[in-house]
Amino acid sequence: MINSSSDNVKKLNLINRRMFITGSFKILIMIGIVSRLFFLQVKENKRYLTLSDKNRIREWKLAPVRGEFHDYFGNVIAGNFEAYQLHVIPEQVENFRYVIYRLKDLLDLSDREFKKVLKKRKEIKPWETLIVSDNLSWKKFSKINNHLYDLNGVKPVISISRNYPYNDNFTHIIGYVSQANEDDVENTEVIKKNFVPGLKVGKIGLEKSLEEKLIGTNDIERYEVNAYGRRISQLEFQKGKKGKTVKLTIDTKVQKLAGELLKEKSGSICVMDIYTGSIIAMQSSPSFDPNLFVFGISKDEWELIRNNPMKPLVNKTLQGNYSPGSTIKPIVALSALENGIIDTNFTVKCTGKTEMYGQTYHCWKKEGHGFVSLRNAMKVSCDTYFYEIARKLGVDRLSETAKKFGLGDKVFGNLFNIEKKGLIPSTTWKKNALGKGWLLGETMITGIGQGYIQTTPIQLCLMTAQIANGGYKIYPKIIATDKKELEPNDKYKPLYKNSKNIRIVQDAMFGSTNEVMGTSYRSRIDNLKYQFAGKTGTSQVKKITEKDRELDLKTFQIPYEERDHALYIAFGPYKDPRYALSILVEHGGNGSTTAAPMAKKLFKLIIDRHPLRDSVDDKKYLEI
Amino acid sequence: MYQHSRLSNNNFNFFQKFKNFDYVLLACILLLGFISLGTMYSTDGGKILFHTKSHFTKLIVFTLMMLIISFINIKFWFLIGYLFYLITVILLVGTYLFGIESSGSQRWINLYFLNLQPSELMKICIILCLAKYFHRMKLENVNSIYTIFTSLIIILLPMGLVIVQPDLGTSLLIAITGLAVLWFAGINHKYFIYTLLGFLISLPFIISFLKPYQKLRVLTFLNPDRDPLGAGYQIIQSKIAVGSGGIFGKGFLKGTQSYLEFLPEKHTDFIFTLFSEEFGFVGSAFLLIIYALIIYRIIAIGASSRSYFAKIFCYSFGVSIFFYITINMSMVLGLLPIVGSPLPIMSYGGSSMLATMFGFGVVMSAKVHNQQAIA
Numbered sequence: 001m002i003n004s005s006s007d008n009v010k011k012l013n014l015i016n017r018r019m020f021i022t023g024s025f026k027i028l029i030m031i032g033i034v035s036r037l038f039f040l041q042v043k044e045n046k047r048y049l050t051l052s053d054k055n056r057i058r059e060w061k062l063a064p065v066r067g068e069f070h071d072y073f074g075n076v077i078a079g080n081f082e083a084y085q086l087h088v089i090p091e092q093v094e095n096f097r098y099v100i101y102r103l104k105d106l107l108d109l110s111d112r113e114f115k116k117v118l119k120k121r122k123e124i125k126p127w128e129t130l131i132v133s134d135n136l137s138w139k140k141f142s143k144i145n146n147h148l149y150d151l152n153g154v155k156p157v158i159s160i161s162r163n164y165p166y167n168d169n170f171t172h173i174i175g176y177v178s179q180a181n182e183d184d185v186e187n188t189e190v191i192k193k194n195f196v197p198g199l200k201v202g203k204i205g206l207e208k209s210l211e212e213k214l215i216g217t218n219d220i221e222r223y224e225v226n227a228y229g230r231r232i233s234q235l236e237f238q239k240g241k242k243g244k245t246v247k248l249t250i251d252t253k254v255q256k257l258a259g260e261l262l263k264e265k266s267g268s269i270c271v272m273d274i275y276t277g278s279i280i281a282m283q284s285s286p287s288f289d290p291n292l293f294v295f296g297i298s299k300d301e302w303e304l305i306r307n308n309p310m311k312p313l314v315n316k317t318l319q320g321n322y323s324p325g326s327t328i329k330p331i332v333a334l335s336a337l338e339n340g341i342i343d344t345n346f347t348v349k350c351t352g353k354t355e356m357y358g359q360t361y362h363c364w365k366k367e368g369h370g371f372v373s374l375r376n377a378m379k380v381s382c383d384t385y386f387y388e389i390a391r392k393l394g395v396d397r398l399s400e401t402a403k404k405f406g407l408g409d410k411v412f413g414n415l416f417n418i419e420k421k422g423l424i425p426s427t428t429w430k431k432n433a434l435g436k437g438w439l440l441g442e443t444m445i446t447g448i449g450q451g452y453i454q455t456t457p458i459q460l461c462l463m464t465a466q467i468a469n470g471g472y473k474i475y476p477k478i479i480a481t482d483k484k485e486l487e488p489n490d491k492y493k494p495l496y497k498n499s500k501n502i503r504i505v506q507d508a509m510f511g512s513t514n515e516v517m518g519t520s521y522r523s524r525i526d527n528l529k530y531q532f533a534g535k536t537g538t539s540q541v542k543k544i545t546e547k548d549r550e551l552d553l554k555t556f557q558i559p560y561e562e563r564d565h566a567l568y569i570a571f572g573p574y575k576d577p578r579y580a581l582s583i584l585v586e587h588g589g590n591g592s593t594t595a596a597p598m599a600k601k602l603f604k605l606i607i608d609r610h611p612l613r614d615s616v617d618d619k620k621y622l623e624i
Numbered sequence: 625m626y627q628h629s630r631l632s633n634n635n636f637n638f639f640q641k642f643k644n645f646d647y648v649l650l651a652c653i654l655l656l657g658f659i660s661l662g663t664m665y666s667t668d669g670g671k672i673l674f675h676t677k678s679h680f681t682k683l684i685v686f687t688l689m690m691l692i693i694s695f696i697n698i699k700f701w702f703l704i705g706y707l708f709y710l711i712t713v714i715l716l717v718g719t720y721l722f723g724i725e726s727s728g729s730q731r732w733i734n735l736y737f738l739n740l741q742p743s744e745l746m747k748i749c750i751i752l753c754l755a756k757y758f759h760r761m762k763l764e765n766v767n768s769i770y771t772i773f774t775s776l777i778i779i780l781l782p783m784g785l786v787i788v789q790p791d792l793g794t795s796l797l798i799a800i801t802g803l804a805v806l807w808f809a810g811i812n813h814k815y816f817i818y819t820l821l822g823f824l825i826s827l828p829f830i831i832s833f834l835k836p837y838q839k840l841r842v843l844t845f846l847n848p849d850r851d852p853l854g855a856g857y858q859i860i861q862s863k864i865a866v867g868s869g870g871i872f873g874k875g876f877l878k879g880t881q882s883y884l885e886f887l888p889e890k891h892t893d894f895i896f897t898l899f900s901e902e903f904g905f906v907g908s909a910f911l912l913i914i915y916a917l918i919i920y921r922i923i924a925i926g927a928s929s930r931s932y933f934a935k936i937f938c939y940s941f942g943v944s945i946f947f948y949i950t951i952n953m954s955m956v957l958g959l960l961p962i963v964g965s966p967l968p969i970m971s972y973g974g975s976s977m978l979a980t981m982f983g984f985g986v987v988m989s990a991k992v993h994n995q996q997a998i999a
Contacts (some may be wrong), residue, residue, distance in 0.1 A: 040957060041871065048868040105897055
């Protein structure tokens with residue numbers, strides 16, 4: 001007993017000692033845990049709070065509302081409309097197979113469309129939205145609404161989509177939108193930033209070049225989501241900004257008339273304000289309906305557009321490089337006057353042809369014009385006269401003047417990426433480009449707008465405008481801006497050496513239209529209010545052989561592809577010029593018979609609408 | 625002498641027993657139960673659903689059980705020590721043979737009226753058994769080869785049976801508990817040091833024996849960002865939850881990490897994460913204080929007990945509760961690799977609560993009968 005009790009004491013001492021050691025050890029560990037808690041919850045709290053929010057909050061972007069295009073008078077030419085769509089959230093549908101087949105029935109979905117929908121269903125999570133149809137007709141939309149009792153989980157939705165109310169009238173200016181593809185997203189920062197599946201972006205025209213302005217910003221919905229990505233509740237809805245509205249300088253009435261005039265034809269019309277450079281109309285024919293592209297064009301329709309021999313996809317006003325033909329003559333004459341080569345009394349005898357180094361150069365009139373002065377030569381468009389003055393002038397001095405007046409360079413700068421530069425040849429150009437010396441004969445045919453020289457209709461229009469306004473530089477614009485300071489300060493810089501020369505050319509053009517024997521005399525308007533001055537042009541597509549000359553076929557007797565292009569440039573009203581235009585009809589035959597009559601109709605409308613346009617300008621100031 | 629002590633035992637009446645109760649410990653346990661109920665309510669998304677109801681029932685049943693146990697003389701628990709151990713070993717064998725398999729391990733045995741996890745019970749039984757084994761032993765015999773060998777068998781047998789389930793976490797806790805008893809029983813501290821060294825040296829070999837998923841856990845612990853959506857997911861989300869709680873927490877029922885199901889195993893092993901997210905540093909510290917108080921009371925009861933058995937039981941149980949808590953918390957705070965180990969009382973799970981409450985019961989019985997000597 002005693003033994004055992006002393007042993008007990010020892011044992012108790014031991015156990016208490018060891019308990020003490022263990023206790024200290026425990027306290028140390030407890031301190032460790034508390035400091036870990038302190039570290040996580042107090043010191044690093046912000047970091048983990050952010051991580052937790054990142055976990056639970058997810059953003060959904062909605063497609064931004066695209067800015068509209070308005071014409072000068074505020075008519076909507078590219079707007080937004082409410083598209084009727086059909087959304088299904090598969091998770092909310094009790095019997096997905098039944099519902100989807102029922103929808104197929106109600107909507108008359110083709111097998112291909114139906115398969116597409118089923119494929120999409122497999123790609124998304126059950127609680128994500130499946131778009132069964134993105135643009136339903138009102139009839140089908142209401143039909144679905146009537147059957148909703150039977151279609152659990154099906155949601156008819158009204159969403160905002162692009163609409164072009166004037167169909168094909170503005171296609172070549174504003175282009176169209178369509179679903180963004182990978183290239184769009186990768187190459188354009190603003191698209192990348194605002195991208196949502198199904199986002200529609202500009203593909204060509206101003207819709208593309210003004211993307212940044214038009215696109216707007218996303219609506220953002222912030223949802224709390226659980227670990228599986230299911231939305232639990234909406235935390236916030238951040239309204240995005242609608243894209244900016246772009247006002248164009250275009251007059252829809254004129255644009256439409258231009259479209260009608262070019263109906264069934266291939267060609268271009270552009271009309272410009274000669275002081276402000278505002279484009280009143282810019283039409284290229286044939287055109288196509290941009291609405292087809294908004295929800296994806298069908299293959300058949302696309303083939304139809306692509307294979308049309310008149311090339312609807314080409315914007316002829318900006319992309320078409322044509323020989324200017326006789327429409328270059330005002331510039332040739334001006335250049336000769338400016339450089340003192342000729343004066344108004346200089347005469348040339350036209351015998352119908354002229355020879356140079358064994359090569360014969362024909363005038364369009366076989367019998368010849370006899371003795372012609374500058375004014376008469378312009379009036380009757382005598383080729384021999386211009387061969388002669390071009391020969392005297394030389395191509396380099398001619399090209400200098402032509403370039404000054406806007407030929408051979410992009411009119412809109414970088415606004416349209418498709419715009420072509422045309423070509424104003426010179427001796428150095430030929431040496432660099434072709435490695436050959438310039439021939440005198442080439443100068444002569446350049447003088448009547450054939451050979452290497454190429455211009456676009458918009459350049460011809462600008463050239464005419466700058467002659468019409470008295471020889472002052474202007475910058476064409478298609479977007480109406482209120483800010484004056486944006487314009488370059490060399491606007492209205494005189495392009496002439498002697499303003500008298502400009503008047504001489506204007507007068508010659510007046511003669512060409514308004515005097516007997518003038519090439520466009522038949523299209524004249526005698527009323528002073530509408531009277532205009534112009535110059536016809538016929539651009540050869542194919543070199544005229546001796547045999548052709550003997551045959552002397554009428555336009556309709558020649559195959560379409562071989563017919564000449566018809567051109568016309570004009571400005572009016574002559575007494576107080578305000579507008580200039582250029583017309584081109586591909587394979588239209590003769591400038592005076594095909595193109596000039598269009599100018600007559602156009603000038604009537606343009607000048608009638610001028611006061612209205614002025615009043616819009618005035619209003620702008622009143623509103624300030 | 626035996627007769628004498630028995631007589632004095634009978635002098636104890638019911639009211640004296642009540643008077644002897646450790647009310648601080650009882651209050652702490654009840655408070656903990658209340659907190660756990662609230663937390664469980666939060667895991668159910670703020671509704672009284674299955675987990676809350678079940679946890680509530682278990683709390684009531686096992687608290688009553690604890691009270692009953694505390695009224696039974698500590699001598700009874702001494703007598704029954706080996707038997708309990710044997711029964712539990714048999715249950716473990718039964719689990720091995722006929723256990724219910726769930727998510728890749730066989731830990732439960734169907735006893736018709738309840739599904740039991742005998743490995744949890746073993747955490748207590750091993751203390752009872754070893755405490756009884758060392759109770760009468762003379763100090764000079766403690767360090768004999770025979771004693772060490774026997775006690776090691778007592779520890780290794782259930783450990784082995786638990787490892788094969790497989791359940792590394794629980795088997796390690798059983799080992800730690802067993803070693804704690806050996807430590808208090810007076811086994812030479814050199815042996816502990818040697819064992820620790822040996823363990824460290826053989827660590828590479830042990831790792832090579834680990835199952836692939838266990839290896840992954842260790843690797844994940846060392847660098848959770850290795851696979852943030854796979855193996856590292858639990859620990860990363862747990863840290864985010866705790867860290868985002870801040871000083872005062874996100875508020876009751878407002879823990880986004882758990883509510884939005886980013887937290888794994890939030891009812892069981894990660895219950896502390898949820899609590900900590902909702903109540904912040906202040907709440908977590910409060911919970912730690914309650915646990916510390918409980919451990920302190922257990923040790924104090926051990927110190928005041930007259931019998932060596934009660935002492936060794938209380939001290940060892942204190943150590944083992946301490947380890948349950950620290951291992952669980954270190955795990956959810958990213959200080960230890962993920963091993964399945966519940967937080968006493970807080971975590972959902974009947975067997976764990978049964979074992980813990982049983983332990984508390986015996987401790988309470990030691991307090992009530994603290995003048996009881998056991999021959």
